[in-house]
Every structure is written in C-alpha cells, then in structure tokens.
Amino acid sequence: MAERYIQNRQAGKRQPLTEIKSGANTTPAQTRHVRSEKSTSPSPLQHLPHNESLEANGTLAIRSSQPNSPENKRVSQIASEYERDPKRNSVISTASTNASGRRRKTYIGHWQLGRTIGKGGCSRVRVVRHRYRDNQYGAVKIITRSTAESTRAQSLANLIESTRGNASFTASGYKPIPYGLEREIAVMKLLEHPNIVRLYDVWENRNELYLIMEYVDGGELFHYVDERKGLHEDEAVYIFRQIVSALLYCHRLLICHRDLKPENILLNKEDLTVKLIDFGMAALQPKGRLLSTPCGSPHYAAPEVVSSKPYDGTQADVWSCGVILYVMLTGTTPFNYSQD
Structure with missing residues (x-):
C-alpha cells in the first residue's frame, strides 16, 4: 500500500517551512505513501475551522480545580x-x-x-x-x-x-x-x-x-489536510495508525492527552512521520477514576466533556481521534460549533 505513492511524492514535494534543512532527529527512510498533488474536488468548507484551546468562561471553560479530581495530582x-x-x-x-x-x-x-x-x-x-x-x-x-x-x-x-x-x-x-x-x-x-x-x-x-x-519540518496536519481538501484513504490510514500508536502508548502510562486535533499533530516533510505535540492539557487518570475538568477544542471534544460531565479521558481521546479521521478523509469537520 505504501510503495504506490513513493514515486508520485517526488513531483508534489512541499516547500519546507524554514531554511533549516536538517531535523533534530533524522530517522531512517521509511516506506511511505503520500499524495502526489492537491485534490481539486469541492469541499463543503473553503477551509477547515482552526481550533484554539478555549479561553476561560467559554463553553469548555477551565473550571476551578477540585481537590479530589485525579487530574490535579x-x-x-x-x-x-x-x-x-x-x-x-x-x-x-x-x-x-x-x-x-x-x-x-x-x-x-x-x-x-x-x-x-x-x-x-x-x-x-x-x-x-x-x-x-x-x-x-x-x-x-x-x-x-x-x-x-x-x-x-x-x-x-x-x-x-x-x-x-x-x-x-x-x-x-x-x-x-x-x-x-x-x-x-x-x-x-x-x-x-x-x-x-x-x-x-x-x-x-x-x-x-x-x-x-x-524540530519537525513538515508543519501541522491541519494545514496539510486543509491544502488538499481531504486525503486519499490509504494516506489517511498511514497517518492515523501513527496517531493511534502514540495515543495507546500514552494511555498505557495512564496519561490522557485531552486536546487532540490536527493543529497538535506535526508531520515530517520527507516521510510524513507523525509527531504528537502539546501536552498542556494532559492529565493522569488512575484506573477506576474519572476526570472532571472540561477542556479541549470545540470541534474535537467528546459530548460528555462539552456537557461538563465526569468523563473517561481515554474515551474522550478516542472520540477526538475519530473526528480527526473524519477530517482527514473529508476535509471538513463532522459537527458545527457555536458559543450558543
């Protein structure tokens, strides 16, 4: 599945974000699959909505921390x-x-x-x-x-x-x-x-x-998807498997990311290696406990997080992964969001 896109990648290389030509970790060349050019098919949205982590007093406002909440450890x-x-x-x-x-x-x-x-x-x-x-x-x-x-x-x-x-x-x-x-x-x-x-x-x-x-030189997954108005299925699978691998590793250590979105996923320019970033909202969730702090980004947050109910951080991360997969395949988000 990967080899069919290697040759096409040469014609569609993107320009690096900076003049730096070497990354911090140079990994061996990997078999990969990438798209040869941007998609010209119409998209329901001109551009993906860019998600910032919400400010206090918003729908997903950061609430006063509770002493018994496990994420405050x-x-x-x-x-x-x-x-x-x-x-x-x-x-x-x-x-x-x-x-x-x-x-x-x-x-x-x-x-x-x-x-x-x-x-x-x-x-x-x-x-x-x-x-x-x-x-x-x-x-x-x-x-x-x-x-x-x-x-x-x-x-x-x-x-x-x-x-x-x-x-x-x-x-x-x-x-x-x-x-x-x-x-x-x-x-x-x-x-x-x-x-x-x-x-x-x-x-x-x-x-x-x-x-x-x-240092990761390929930029955000958000921009990569937005420029192409969605990705081919096998390319999306290649990227998604890496996201899931990183997330499973975190969950085995009882760490929940809680702010998964394309803006917090970087790509290596040469082989599309995924790098998960931004653990500013990460929480430790002991087994058998629930988290209570509403946080994240509106288009990617699980329903129980949006409704300010106690939630399982690992399940909330899985929900966000599903939204990311939808975004990669379609170039748009599955849900609309408003402050109302």
Whole structure:
C-alpha cells in the first residue's frame, strides 16, 4: 500500500517551512505513501475551522480545580514510578543573560538561537542548533513568565487555572514555574515514542522559560489536510495508525492527552512521520477514576466533556481521534460549533 505513492511524492514535494534543512532527529527512510498533488474536488468548507484551546468562561471553560479530581495530582510526583531513559532527564538550569538586558541572546545553554518560526500570546518558537553536535537542530519554545499564568488560549497555560504561586518572587529572585507548565514538562519527560515530539532540555531565567524540543519540518496536519481538501484513504490510514500508536502508548502510562486535533499533530516533510505535540492539557487518570475538568477544542471534544460531565479521558481521546479521521478523509469537520 505504501510503495504506490513513493514515486508520485517526488513531483508534489512541499516547500519546507524554514531554511533549516536538517531535523533534530533524522530517522531512517521509511516506506511511505503520500499524495502526489492537491485534490481539486469541492469541499463543503473553503477551509477547515482552526481550533484554539478555549479561553476561560467559554463553553469548555477551565473550571476551578477540585481537590479530589485525579487530574490535579502532580505528575512530577509520580514520574519516578515509570522507568525512564536517563538521557531524557533534563535538569532545569539557569540560562546566562546579560545584566543590562539590552544585549540580544544568542545561546541558551549549548543551543544557538536561530530564526523565529512561530509566535503566540505568551510564547514564540525559534529554531536552535546544538553548539557541539553537528547538524542537530531543535525548536525552542520561549515562554514569558508574566503572561504564561494568565493567557488561557495558549496550550501551555491552558491546563488548569490554579498555578503554583503567582505574585511574589522566591527568595532566589525567581517566580515558580506555573503549575500547568510544570506538569507539561513532567509529562513530556515521561514519554519516549517515535510518534511523540521529544523534549531535549529545559532552561529558565528570571523572565522566561525555554523548552527545547525536537524540530519537525513538515508543519501541522491541519494545514496539510486543509491544502488538499481531504486525503486519499490509504494516506489517511498511514497517518492515523501513527496517531493511534502514540495515543495507546500514552494511555498505557495512564496519561490522557485531552486536546487532540490536527493543529497538535506535526508531520515530517520527507516521510510524513507523525509527531504528537502539546501536552498542556494532559492529565493522569488512575484506573477506576474519572476526570472532571472540561477542556479541549470545540470541534474535537467528546459530548460528555462539552456537557461538563465526569468523563473517561481515554474515551474522550478516542472520540477526538475519530473526528480527526473524519477530517482527514473529508476535509471538513463532522459537527458545527457555536458559543450558543
């Protein structure tokens, strides 16, 4: 099934998102199937609706956290329960800064900063290259502390409204890491799967946090599907199997993603390898317990999440996967959504 699309891919290569020509993890060439050109068939929608994680007080508003809700357990407290590769354990360190604050930063630890490839309300993303490892690239998400605690639309601050301190600096002069951010870092350190983006390192200074992750050069699944107005069936199956593989791995560790959507799935440009990203809403769900925090994106959230009922996070993830498969095959979402 895969070989029939290899030759056609050569004529329809997409341009890379940046000038960088090497990814952080160069994987061996894989047998793959890809489409040769964009579909010209009409679509019910001109473009797919772009889903941001909803702000507080929306339909899927982030509610006040409940003490007995299992998703409020600190993931960092259970990290030692799972075996991890010691190479993945990045110690949070202090990034060197110029005292005047006027000089432009060129390095974060051993990583040299490159061009900006994305911006958000409380963060921006830049390409980085390792100083001592030839051709090892990454992507650093630079998060401003002052806005990370209050900006709900950005995924890294959109988990739960509670944070671990928000007013004063600690005795050392540093603000505590926001609770949602700390949880995402802990979750990403637990995960090591070929279809989940890797977290290489974490640095911080007084004003910013730096999450250095694997660089994926093919962009979002959202744009890939939207440009083609839907995918061929065998190509959709190829991508979907990778999504399911990553999700099953998370569920075996009792981790629910809770914000699955095409915007949170990246593709490698060369072979369409899937990389699941954005664990800002992830939750630990002990067996026999239900989650209660409504979160996610409106077009992809399960009915029980939308209706603010207790829900099984794994089942909610499966619902979102079904919607993603529908979107890949048709180029449009199965349900309309409004704030009413």
